[in-house]
Amino acid sequence: MRDSKRLLSIFRNLSETRQQALLEYAAFLAGKEGAEIAAAPPTEPLPIPRPEQENVVKAIRRLMQTYPMLERNRIFHEASAQMTRHLIHGVAAVEVIDELEQIFARQYQQHLDALKQDLLSS
Structure with a gap:
């Protein structure tokens, strides 16, 4: 006032x-x-379905769109490691994409846990 x-x-x-x-x-x-x-990102993952045929790069893009609330830098290292597994070590795209989906889901859960912790401490 x-x-x-x-x-x-x-x-x-x-x-x-x-x-x-x-x-x-x-x-x-x-x-x-x-x-x-x-412009604030949504608080919940967007329902973007996984196509039947998808390459690893498109999967990463889809997952980044699905989880816009996540910090890209926190996921970059793990996503890069999965891309290396696919390109260098010949791991099938489907297997790598499955792992990427788990990584993003885990990061989202950590994001939620951090938000809850912030609420409890304030």
Whole structure:
């Protein structure tokens, strides 16, 4: 409440041109905040079905879209290891994709556990 009174006092002491500029800036900030809220990733995995025929790269893309709330850097190492298993060691794509799905599900569970822990500690 104190900040709003201060803002109103400052606003009243500005010239009409600067008042208009301040209003435009406030509208800009309000729109930006609304866009950030709208752009927030979903909290639950998206229901993107696994196609019958899928290569490992497309599976990783699909899983990244399915789990947009996960930090890519946390998954990158494990996903890269699975890609190496497929490309270098000749492990079948289906087996690698199964493992990738488990990795993403595990990371999602860890994400949920961390959120719960944050709620409990605050």
